[in-house]
Amino acid sequence: MLTERQNEILKLIVLEYIKLAHPVSSNLICDTIHCSSATVRSEMATLEEMGLLEKTHTSSGRIPSEKGYRYYVDHLMKAKEITGEDMLKLQTVFQNQNLALSECLTQSLELISDMTSYTSIVLGKKSHENKLKEISVVPIKDSHMIVIVITDQGHVEHKDVELPNISQEEIKKTVSLINDLIVGTPIDEVSSKLEFEIKPIISRYVKEHELIYNTFYNVFRDFTNKNINIVGKDHILEQPEFNSIDKVKDLFSKIDDKHLVDKIESDNQNISIYIGKENKIDNDVTVIQTPYKTESEEGTIAIVGPKRMDYDRVVTLLEYIKENIEEKKEGE
Amino acid sequence: MLTERQNEILKLIVLEYIKLAHPVSSNLICDTIHCSSATVRSEMATLEEMGLLEKTHTSSGRIPSEKGYRYYVDHLMKAKEITGEDMLKLQTVFQNQNLALSECLTQSLELISDMTSYTSIVLGKKSHENKLKEISVVPIKDSHMIVIVITDQGHVEHKDVELPNISQEEIKKTVSLINDLIVGTPIDEVSSKLEFEIKPIISRYVKEHELIYNTFYNVFRDFTNKNINIVGKDHILEQPEFNSIDKVKDLFSKIDDKHLVDKIESDNQNISIYIGKENKIDNDVTVIQTPYKTESEEGTIAIVGPKRMDYDRVVTLLEYIKENIEEKKEGE
DNA sequence: TCCTAGCACTACTCTTTTTCAAGTGCTAAC
């Protein structure tokens, strides 16, 4: 366990380094601590021995180690109120009644990215609570038509399909079958229901059932997929720790990685913080993330920034967003 | 007018510089020209005097000036066949019958961006030939509902709206009015028709007409907007001319500029090439662009890369894409 | 026992110097 003063010093170093991105010297903080720089130095040395601080070279100031950040986050950071300025900006998004929920989410994260210069990632997934409300097919020209799928939570998706040499009649039959038999089914169960309830029927009554079945199967398969939204990636260029093209390229490619989805699975219901090696994206970043869940959608919001990240602010912002997103639907 | 040999030398320098990104020395090309380096040097000197070549410093090799590139493009470049490899990759996209046209376009440009490491921009606009086919409103919960707009060319857009304290009855009235009166109208004239034909009627028969009218007005206003799609921006990081964070940041911000749309208006019906100062985006890039037009959409495709760009290849690729995009619809 | 002033020492950053090689321009001869 650390002494009161050691806590204080560690905290100051973390905060100062977050602000200035330069190693913190004993001189800089001895005033605040009310003792001499020599005293601070010896405390720093013990903190370094414990693995909470690091030096960039023998005679440099100290920077927090990953363990140091972790200690800060676990013991020294306390919940803060969101600042008036931050709140004001976000409110304009949440109070806009015309905005759909997903729009709200994207826009507020865009704001956060702009405000903090970190990158935001929204991993969304249609909730299990989305049930199929209606599908309709609009013929456009020749064999070209559009399938529109609507869920009871208000998700709409449409897809262009080509169904050459198939009569409108056959398609209508299938559509009304689907509307009669699987409306009300949770959206991620539709595919299997389609297979076991619709396929047998149309294969008896509908010509070219193979083609028609496959088409609808594809439409629903795409619908249930997870979607991922990356916002403010370019702000990485503003972070001093990513001051070389190669580092930027490397991080960009990690963020655009197809498997990014798997790398930000949340393991609990609250905000979690993954510092450096603790996260699966990149050793040089910190990921702060939280799951969210609304009536129509659930997913994860993640903020990616340098380890020298403004932990307090990001946590407060995420809390604020999570709260507002989850309340919005109920509110109206 | 240049001599045959001067043409040859200029061409070699352009091609060599495009390939290697290093100033080209007299030694490098004297073999191909079948004369001594000294001869080449004196030719280079005259080409420089004419403003077609430049030096980065007194004793460096030559690089093409903007005028040099321009001369190359106008006089030395000849139409090439698309290479088998390039074509093979693109074919997989165009031959996928399930892909909608806009999907096709995006995917093929993604391919091109990956293949060339340049950035692609698609500026699309719903064509005048898009006529309103049908709108429908799906109520979701309480005051939350979804408006779906479909054109006869198969464009679908949907929008979440909140219409608090309005009866379904009133909304249905408005929708059927719209469907009766303005179906068949070109999509970009819908807004004005809405104002002059629908507004007067609903203001007499519908309660809360103000709110309802505004809602639909917004839906259509957003529908007619141009849309812009930027693909492969990150490849800029691979270009040696953008080897500093500041340069990248600068170009990124120019590409993400809200007014980018206005900067790539095409002035003729074919492929045009804007080198350096000739384009409105950035003095250090070249923009190769072409308008395209299909039944349902028209717009511009632009490729943005360093001035040291593989002109031949990009032109061939763009030609191939334009052709295939414009043919695709008719084909099936 | 804890704190602090003082001082030697270290390693980074910034600037200057040196070295090296790649290329040019010019000249004189073919």
Next chain:
DNA sequence: GTTAGCACTTGAAAAAGAGTAGTGCTAGGA
């Protein structure tokens, strides 16, 4: 007109030097 030869220029990379921010350690004082 072409070319070999050579002096000259310049940048890029390595080496050397000056300056400085900051440390660790020691010894004396509360």
